[in-house]
Amino acid sequence: MTNMNAPEEKSAGILTGKYIGQRVHRKEDPRLLTGHGQFVDDVSVPGQLHVAFTRSPVARASIVSISSDYAREVPGVHAIYTQQDLADFNVDMISFFLASPDVKTTPLADGRVAYVGEPVVMVIADSRAIAEDAASLVEVEYAEETPLITIDDARHGAPVHPGREDNIAAQMGEEEIDEDLEALLQAAPHLVTHKVVHQRISQSPMETRGVLADPEGPKELTLYITCQSPHMVERWTSLALGKPDMAIRVIAKDVGGGFGLKNHPWKEEVAVILAALKFRRPLKWIEDRYENLIGANQAREQEMTLQVALDNDGKLLASHGDYSCNNGAFPQLSECNIAVHMFVWGAYKMPAYGFLTRGWYTNTVGYAAYRGPWAMESLVRETALDVAARRLGIDPIEIRRKNLVTLSEQPTESCMQIPLEDVTPAECLEKLLGYFDVDAFRREQAEAREQGRYLGLGIAAYIEPTGSAGAIATMTGELAQVRIEPTGKVTATMSTHSQGHGTQTTMAQIFADRLGVSYEDVSVFEGDSSRGGFSPGAAGSRQGVIAGGAAILAADKLAEKVRTLAAHLLQVEAAAIAIDAGQISVAGNPDKSISLGELANIAYGEPDRLPPGMESGLEAQHRYQPPPMTFASAANACVVEVDRDTGFVKIQRWISSEDCGTPLNPAVVEGQVSGGLAQAIGMVLLEEVGFDERGNPTAATYKDYMMPAISDIPTFEFVHANTPSQSVGGMRGVGEGGAIIGAPTLVNAIADALAPFGEVEVNLPLTPAKLLSVMEGRDLTPPKVVAPVAVEPVAPAPVAEPVPAADATPAGPVVIDGDWKMILSTPMGPQEMQGHFETSGDNLSGYLSSPEGQMEFTGSVVNGNNLVFDLKVTKPMKITLKYNLLIDGDKISGKCKMGIFGSAKLTGERL
Amino acid sequence: MSNHKIELTINGRQYSGDVEARTSLADFLRDDAGFTGVHLGCEHGVCGACTITVDGRAVRSCLMLAVQANGATVVTAEGLAAEDGTLHPVQQVMMEEHALQCGFCTPGVVMTLASLTGEGKQCSQAQIEGAMSGHICRCTGYQGIRRSAARLAYDAMGDSAQQGGDA
Known part of the structure; x- marks a missing residue:
């Protein structure tokens, strides 16, 4: 018996087949194209009532009083709850890693509010419209305080959470740069200090959050919820509610995008679940876009300063990174994003690196993941390299060639001790350069500049950890269960979950190829926690890698059983059995054959005909435990023109050279990369969640929060530069890469275009106004306007020393034992x-x-x-x-x- | 709040309803008539997911009141495919071009494309892409939608996407 938990057999190479590797049509599309998808608001159950929230209009206050008298009088209102009504549940708002929060976090505001949009009161009514009417009539009196909005506010202001000594949500690294590192930085021929400010982003799945909580007596609960994994929501809810004896079933057939926002329930969804249990009726809440833009957790809002020391040839010598991230008031994880530092020089030959990384509490809505949560590492590194290249007068391609770890230099490990065995950013870059003629572009750029037109080329390279499993409780292997039905058709249930990932398609391609049946005869089911087994679903670019491996191994087990049974029935050697298009044949013996359906009928219904000891039926399952981490690599190039008169950026070309190992379905792979790249373009040029000085969101509709439209996105060209990974099937994750590599590629192109005017400050988004200021040499800093403050500002509390000094004298005798x-x-x-x-x-x-x-x-x-x-x-x-x-x-x-x-x-x- | 009786044709069948004056056409179609393929992505007329056709023209059903549709002929994404399940040409092209991922914005995209193309329609690729700028898709980066627009236009190039080499 082999150790089932150990990483299993290594991949043989890039897989291809009749279906694997082909651009087959998606299983999901017929229902979605005809309006028959089942999203959370499409589900209704008898007796359901609707929920709306009264939200805080101020960013920081204590609640003086709540009056629901008028709201209660609205016909059709059933109940009105505050946190007091939900307090007995004692819900533990755990993180994705199942850790309890650092700060007291409740579904509804508990005596204080800490951000504009925080849910304070919930109304249960006959319809959503009535619930909203009544929610607007709830009267809440607030004693307002001066809010902390920015990271800089958090550094100096009174703690957002009473009782804490400061606003540091999480901190890692060293507060002072190590002496040896400092010496290396200062002694270097060149030291580039590069700062990136990333704006706050709304994940903006097109389907907002929503839940229908249906309690079925005191021991059963069914949740219809838009999420990234029904199994994760089931696990989270069971632990958060502390109800191990409750049978919880989570169903999410179709989900309109997740992108990190929907990993697990948060305040509003939890309030609805608790209220349904308390009121003993099914309750539905569907977030509207205004609520989503102000009340759903958000992402990014980070700043990082990277010091990079180089020699005269552009070789890297040492580096230091100082990173900060705005966690908001109630983050889904008190986060200082250690992965930024783990991967910032992951694929580069960097001799020495040190860092300080911190997350800060502010009076803004909480932090959650967004596609490539650690993406700052690539943005800050790749843009810093271009700044360095310009300063040293080196070609940006050469500075990468000089410093990237090549395949021939592996195995090795990064400066943060990450083992590198098969990363290929250098090889992706060379393949990209084989496809795009840089010299021709430079000639075109020079000619354009003479005409007063500003073209730029941006290049970036990166690696990405994907398919991670085994180091974190929730990042598990994946399960595939497959059976050949008595009809001869194939049915599989998976631990995967698609929010557009097309896993019903890619997994069906695998089963069809490995079982020798037609793609049309395979049905894959997911999206229901009562089927399949635990996995975190779409998290960390994992499903193709790990679930793909599980599907291969489960199918191979089942195919082996088919061969054994067929050989027994046909009285031939198992090695002679072939299965194709649902038909079993024997090599060299055309008279002997049997259809898969006939074989299945025997396997299920005529156990006497099976070989001795064989279990009846045709079913198999496998939980695949992959290598701990599988790296994807890529290099991208884009060409832009920045309009001299308007500051608008026109993206003329974009080429992605990506190593995703085995592409199960190239159209699905390109779809994942394209979607990520479009989000990156939104981050660099358009999107921004802003706040005024009182913490009011300045983008509360899609008129203000500018999502990329088709007119903003170019046609992407793909160079597939694939090398097999070491996981079964050879796949590498592809879910997040586009969103990571896209931003530095585009920023570098814009900076290259405007190089004649000087450096472009990387303060996203790079709006036309900001780019015009570079070209016109204007200072865009707004005059400081002090907002009128209605209440007495709270004096910052003295910040206590976080760690007592070692020579502190104990008050009494010390008892250690x-x-x-x-x-x-x-x-x-x-x-x-x-x-x-x-x-x-x-x-x-x-x-x-x-x-x-x-x-x-x-x-x-x-x-x-x-x-x-x-x-x-x-x-x-x-x-x-x-x-x-x-x-x-x-x-x-x-x-x-x-x-x-x-x-x-x-x-x-x-x- | 006053209630109003309305009668309209939805996907070829007659429906009547009794709606509050403030009820949007989208809410009526979803909650009363049961056409949940009408998706609400923003409810303020920007994202385009709720697009349907009213008397043949593409309309954002979140910005129209149900009472305004009295007597109208409405088609939603549910009403395009043939009774035997054969997809509408727009739906077929979008499937072939992988023009959708999560599928939430898709019914609206389908309806705008269906209103601009087909028999007797003379929309160029540029005109269709222009109309597509009224739809937000967060998943696809619009690559398959652009390829679909190219194939559905009267000046169709015939080719699908520009592809790089498989190096």
């Missing part, structure tokens, strides 16, 4: 653990235990109230954790240095 409950703030969210300490003189021993296991340490030192000890861990990678803790009475606090992850804060108390 015993058990301690401790919380470590890690990149994955807070981690609870229990510590056991024993002292003997200056010697300290003991263990730390968590749900993952117990780790002992010995031979460590204790100095007064100061505990210093090391723990070596191997998962998710080999690191030595260096703890430095202080005990003050029954409290414990301090730091844990986690190797390349920097330092994390620890707090706790005696048990």
